[in-house]
Amino acid sequence: MKTLHLLKTGLFTMALITSTAVFSQGQMAKEDTKMVGGAAMYPTKNIVENAVNSKDHTTLVAAVKAADLVDVLMSEGPFTVFAPTNDAFAKLPKGTVENLLKPENKATLQTVLKYHVVAGKWNAKDVLKMIKDGNGKAMIKTVSGGALTAWLKGKEVYVTDENGNSAKVTIADVNQSNGVIHVVDSVLLPKS
Template identity: 60%
Template sequence: MMIKNVLSSLLIVLVVSFGFSQNKNIVETVMASEDHTTLVTAVKAGDLVETLQAEGPFTVFAPTNAAFEALPAGTVDYLLKPDNKYKLQMVLNFHVIAGKLNAKDVVKAIKDGGGSASVETVGGESLNFSLEGDLVKIADAKGNVATVVAANLNATNGVIHVIDTVLLP
C-alpha cells in the first residue's frame, strides 16, 4: 500500500515537472523539463538525440541538474568537450536500458530477487536496484547510489525515471 502511495506521489511530481504528455518521445519530454537542461545539453553534445528519438522502447534514468552539479568541479565541462564525446556517451548510455521498465516492474524484480535486482544498460554495464523503505535505489559499480525521485513518465518510445545522482560506468 505504501509503495502505491509513493508511486502516486511521484507521478504527480512528474506531471507538474514535465508537463505530462504521452505524445512526445523521450528527448522531447526531457527537453520540456526545466530540471533537466544539463542532461539535454549532454545528450546533444554526445550526439545521442537521434538515438533517443528512435522507436525504442527505452528506459531512461534522467539525472536532474542538481545531480550534475553535485559531480566534482569541472566534470561536466570536461565531459562536454568535443574530444571527450566517447566518455560522455559512456556516461549517458549508463543511464539507458533497452526495453520499457516501469516502477512496478523494478519493485517486483527487487522483491523476486531477494532484495536486489540487476539490469544491463545499453552501454553493457550493470545497474543494481534495491529498496530502501519505499524508495528505489540504483547503484553503480563505483559505489554511487541514486534515488528514483519521480517515476513512470511515459513517452512514445519508452519511460523516464528521474534520479538524484549521476551514475558512472
C-alpha cells in the same frame, strides 16, 4: 423516412461513440501526464521531445546533444532512462560536466549517458518485481554494457552504479511514446 431516421440515428450513435473514444484517449493521456521540472511530460511524445521542456534537465539535454544521442533517444525504442537532474550533475566534482562536454571527450560522454539507459520499457512495478524476485536486489544491464543494481530503502527505489554510488528515484513512471523515464537525484557512473 424510416430509413432516413435509422441512418441519422446510426450516424449520431457513431459520432457519440467516436467523441467518447477521443475524450477517453485524451483523458487517459491527461491522467498519464506527469510534471517534471515545471513542464508536463506527455506520454504521446518521445523522450527528447519531453526532456527539452524540463527546466530540471537542461544539463542532461545539453549532454545528449553534445554526445549526438538525440536521434537514438527519439527512435522507436523502447528505452528506460534513469534521468539525472541538474542538481545531480552539480554533485559531480567541479569541472566534470564541462570536461565531459568537450568534443574530445564525446566517447566518454556517450558511455556515461548510455549507462543511464536500459533497453525496454521498465515501469516501477517491473523494477519492484525484479527486486522482489532477486531477494532485495535487481541487476539491470544498461545499453553501455555496464550494470546497475536496483534496491529498496523503505519504500524508496535506489539504483547503484558499479562504483557503489547510489541515486534515488525521485519521480517514477514518466511514460513516453518510446519508453519511460525515472528521474534520479545523482549521476550514475560506469566503472572506468
